[in-house]
Amino acid sequence: MPEISIVIPAYNEATRLPKTLDRIQAYLRGNGTPAEVIVVDDGSLDATAEVVRQQATRWTQLRLISAGHGGKGAAVRRGMAEATGRYRIFSDADLSVPIDDLEKLLRPLRTGSGVAIASRALRDSQVEVHQPWYRETMGKMFNKLVRIFVLRGVKDTQCGFKAFTAEVAERVFPPLQTPGFGFDVEVLYRAQRAGYQIAEVPTRWINSPQSRVHPIRHSLAMFLELLAIPGRVRRHPTKDIPRPQVDQASA
Numbered sequence: 001m002p003e004i005s006i007v008i009p010a011y012n013e014a015t016r017l018p019k020t021l022d023r024i025q026a027y028l029r030g031n032g033t034p035a036e037v038i039v040v041d042d043g044s045l046d047a048t049a050e051v052v053r054q055q056a057t058r059w060t061q062l063r064l065i066s067a068g069h070g071g072k073g074a075a076v077r078r079g080m081a082e083a084t085g086r087y088r089i090f091s092d093a094d095l096s097v098p099i100d101d102l103e104k105l106l107r108p109l110r111t112g113s114g115v116a117i118a119s120r121a122l123r124d125s126q127v128e129v130h131q132p133w134y135r136e137t138m139g140k141m142f143n144k145l146v147r148i149f150v151l152r153g154v155k156d157t158q159c160g161f162k163a164f165t166a167e168v169a170e171r172v173f174p175p176l177q178t179p180g181f182g183f184d185v186e187v188l189y190r191a192q193r194a195g196y197q198i199a200e201v202p203t204r205w206i207n208s209p210q211s212r213v214h215p216i217r218h219s220l221a222m223f224l225e226l227l228a229i230p231g232r233v234r235r236h237p238t239k240d241i242p243r244p245q246v247d248q249a250s251a
Helices: 017-031 048-056 072-082 099-110 133-149 166-172 183-193 217-235
Strands: 004-010 035-042 062-067 087-091 115-119 126-129 161-165 198-202 204-206
Touching: 004 017, 004 072, 017 035, 017 048, 017 099, 035 048, 035 072, 048 062, 062 072, 072 087, 072 183, 087 099, 087 166, 099 115, 099 161, 099 198, 115 183, 133 217, 161 166, 161 183, 166 183, 183 198, 183 217
Parallel strands: 004 035, 004 087, 035 062, 115 198, 126 204
Antiparallel strands: 087 161, 115 161
């Protein structure tokens, strides 16, 4: 079993993936931690799959999973289903949060948290390259709505760098019902309802100018998904993990 699994959802990422994979490979080589990297091709129309295949011939830790275009949430869910690591991370393909910050996420997991998320909203975070002002404003508004309607106590649900223990990942991802960009909220909502501690971690953020998130269309879709999440979770609840039974006669 690898210590960590890194899941990268990718849709038409042939241009950005080579540098991203090079950086992750260099980090893991220097770190020495047993790891696997899983790229989920979300039905790309460009050469995303071929880029990963070529790199995998030189990097045995790298795997490609090809899927139909189901959305970012569906791609992450598929990657988490294939992951085998003790700790399971998903990262955006543009590495807006540098891979060097991975250890910051793993520390809380090693001391009892079930989930650790990179957060741009904490005082010690460093936003080195900002999003356009209207994106930042809409992001802050969305996170405020998240705290009002669904998820209390989490300041930044949408930063694309999150880590889970294997136990949490195996509980919150299989029943995931939100296939698009709002899936982060549902995953964290399920984890919080199941009683797991969610640690927000200060991070660095370098905005990618090639972001495909449309400031109006995707924000509206995410808000509608946000309102639907509590009902979806009630209809498709997070299942308990069976615990080993103790044989009282031999205890």
